[in-house]
Amino acid sequence: MALTHCDSTGKASMVDVSDKSSTQREARAQAYVNMSADTLLAVTDNRxxxxxxxxxxxxxxxxxxxxxxxxxxxxxxxxxxxxDVNFELQSEQQRIYVESYCKLVGQTGVEMEALTAASVAALTIVDMCKAMDMAMVVTDVCVLEKSGGRRGHYTRASEKT
Structure with a gap:
């Protein structure tokens, strides 16, 4: 498979999408923020x-x-x-599940936007909680699903890890 982000000499290049059809494109991505039980409780109680x-x-x-x-x-x-960015507080696993959703009608996909949304939301949780818990870990950042475009529909085999 040829690399799409390199020109004929191997230099980085933005892909030309002007010949692609505009279609509805959607993507969902996830991230987890693992933390102490006390930190999760403080987030839950807005403390x-x-x-x-x-x-x-x-x-x-x-x-x-x-x-x-x-x-x-x-x-x-x-x-x-x-x-859209949503959260699920998972007390048994001592973590917050982050899920993002992006949508548009356009000539290129929105997977990177969904991944960026989930990642930055997770990093913001870390930033806001680090005074209480420096041991937090962000894990499992990935695309869950995408639709639209030439490659069609993709769903990750196991959505929630």
Missing amino acids: MKKGDVLATARIAGIQAAKKCSDLIPLCHPLALSKV
Whole structure:
């Protein structure tokens, strides 16, 4: 398979998508933030000194998806029609599950935007909780599902790890 982000001399190059059809494209991505039980309880009870962790992380994730092309070299700037970031507090596993969703009608996919949203939301959780728990770990950042475009529909074999 030929590399799509290199020109004929091997230099990095943005892919030309002008000949591609505009179709509805969607992607979902995930991340986990593992933390101590005390930290998770403080997030649950909204007791963190920096404020509402999940509300702030949601806004950060949405902003990150919108700025993806500024952060990831060779990504196209996209006119996103929807970005959503949600959380599931999983007390038994001592973690927060982060899931992002991005949608648009366009000529290229939104997987990188979904990954960026989930990643930055997770990093924001870490930033807001690090005074209480420096041992937090972000894991399992991946695309869960994507649809639209030439390659069609993709669903990860096991959505939640």
